[in-house]
Amino acid sequence: MARQTVVLGAGMVGVSIAWQLQQRGHQVTLVDRRQPGRETSFGNAGIIQREAVRPYPFPRDMKTILSVLPNKRVDIRYRPAGMINAASPLLSYWHNSSNRLYKKIVPEYASLIQLCLKTHGPMIEAANADHLVRREGWLEIYRTPSKLAQRVKEAEEARDHYGVQFAVLDREALVEKEPDISSDITGAIHWLDPWTVADPGGLVAAYAEAFVQQGGRILQTDIQGVQQQGERWHIDTASESLEVDEVVVALGPWAGNWLKGLGYHFPTFVKRGYHMHYATQPSAKLHYWLMDAEVGYLLAPMNAGVRLTTGAELDRLESPADEQQLADAEKVARSVFPIGERRDAAAWKGARPCLPDMKPVIGPAPKHRGLWLAFGHGHQGFTLGPATGQLLADMMEGKPTEIDMAPFRADRF
Template identity: 65%
Template sequence: MAREIIVLGAGMVGVSVAWHLARRGHDVALVDRREPGRETSFGNAGLIQREAVRPYPFPRDLATLARVLPNREVDIRYRPGGMLRAAGPLLQYWRNSAPSRYRHLVPEYAALIRLCLDAHGPMIEAAGAESLVRHDGWLEVYRNAGKLAARLEDAEENDARFGVRYRRLAPEDLAAMEPSLSGDLAGAVHWQDSWSVADPGALVQAYARAFEAEGGRVLRGEVNDVVQDSEGWRVEIDGQTRQAADVVLAMGPWSRTWLERLGLSVPMFVKRGYHMHYGSADGAHLNHWVMDAEVGYLLAPMRAGIRLTTGAELERLEAPAHHQQLAAAEARARELYPLGERLESTPWKGARPCMPDMKPVIGPAPGRRGLWCAFGHGHQGFTLGPATGRLLAQMMEGEATEIDMAPYRFERF
């Protein structure tokens, strides 16, 4: 039976949830203070990562901790205030990254990742967004032959267990694919199945238009209140009240605040990230998305220019931007590729909503009938949005889900 549903949050996850529910005939309103795809989904690396079957664990080996401790790295930076604010969840994250726990988490995480391409495909087609998406994978480059060999061993295991296609690129193969790269490179891993998106924000916006074509409504405004009542849920948006049978909380890093207002607690923390666009100097051209694996940044040939993305910054969600990590990434990136001038005056900053067991929260909120959760995807919200939308719609309709949803339920905390 069709019912009124309000989806809060118009990033990749929220838009995908709304599209799936509208396709099933529900009366769906998608609400955000900004236009769809303008927050975290806007600024990511633009990869739909079929190869990302292993979540990022907290470093536990002494060599990595010693490297990170001086706080000068590109892949990870931390701020004391951010670490203190997230001390509890970070301690759980560290515990869950122990090999004995992590090995059990990987297949649960991989079960979601394996759905990503099949879930994005119909949405890309419905949105007419094929021109934004490429299907030729991305490159993970290495200078150290030993580290490349170790990564290739991981790739072989991922292929055997989870069907992740890859190929090894010798230095001459890499040079043929990316002649503008420089330095003494040992080679690369070519992740063949992943897709790349030339404008991530535009893809989310295209999905939002496809949602509207299904009869959905996009409402732009500030959510002032969310209240459960005898008829379901009452949501106040810019002072105007709307009633719905169900509410989906898909507000990314802001989901925790709203849960707390509703009397629920979730151990979320954020990993912030930065990007900047550049031109290319000396007639250089970048053909693929390229990650400098040993340093921790990624270069992506976007519509807006060459996007340079940093690793993670452990900091409070609303703290001011700190640009040192991006500056360090830029200096190292210029050693690999001839970046031109910056194309914007101010770097972009966003925040990834992360859970301490590295898995998102998908499903009903405990003790709050009609309140549903879709958040906490960490580094893979862009990859997993459509799969999350499809699975949550199945749950909300009382259908059997295509994978076991127990590992992603709120109650695990």
């Protein structure tokens, strides 16, 4: 008889886990209050980031910290209440960003990133979603030659250690790819490996539809309670109750608070972010995804228009939106590329689910048999969802995993 599994959370991570388990013969129900891909996975930059072998560390040098304090930077904003609320995990994040600890974290994190393309590929094919995906990489643009040179050194290290491929573009080569870019931009790194997605939420929805076509079930409803009853799990929702063998928690930024009800206290925090879509000025066209590395925002040619995504905002998950960070990013973006009027009535707001050692939790819950965890992917849930799905499905079936999963175990905190 097929093992019955409920996956809680229908973002990229949850959908990918459900797809993998259904492929392997499980009887899977995917539960979320919204349709697949409509929360955190909806609002990202739409890059499957094979080059992102280094997680984002907390700034440690005094110059950067002092530049953040006035709260005017585009790449990072904070609210005092949010900082106080997350003081303990943020302090741990700062500690883990020391050179000694960060050097250990990077290869562990990179082991996940290196699986991203090979695990997305079969899902894209199964979902007939190739029309959403481009395999041309993306551009990280610079004004300052010295900063570009420093970044090239980091790129060379990523190439030598983790096989990351890139090309360095001078002004002439950059203009060949992006004729409408500002003359202030003097060069770029063209990251060659990553794939870009013109509708991130649409890709998650396509994966979810492939899961349904395989026999999986999606239940759109509120989760009201989860209890272990003997060897089985009882899930109460607003529409029905479920009895299953195993439960997977893939609730992204909501996972930490939700798991407290089962006696787990993970040091979760969020980095919020915003996006807005724009038209372009007449005759202008954006060809590539562009990250303005010295300022900290990204422009992407999405199906809905040119999407501007902001950097991080440190605040509580459910605090009201503050669109000033987006407005400041937009002002700079207009000087880099000729974007036109806004296409959305209001900015989209979401939250990246983070843990202080910059690595997700992937694996069994320490206190409960049949409870599995997959959350805390930070900036890379969209990139890492299929890799997480493959690895967790292997663990659930007692099979060897492609990489060492010890760095991602739940009991490390």
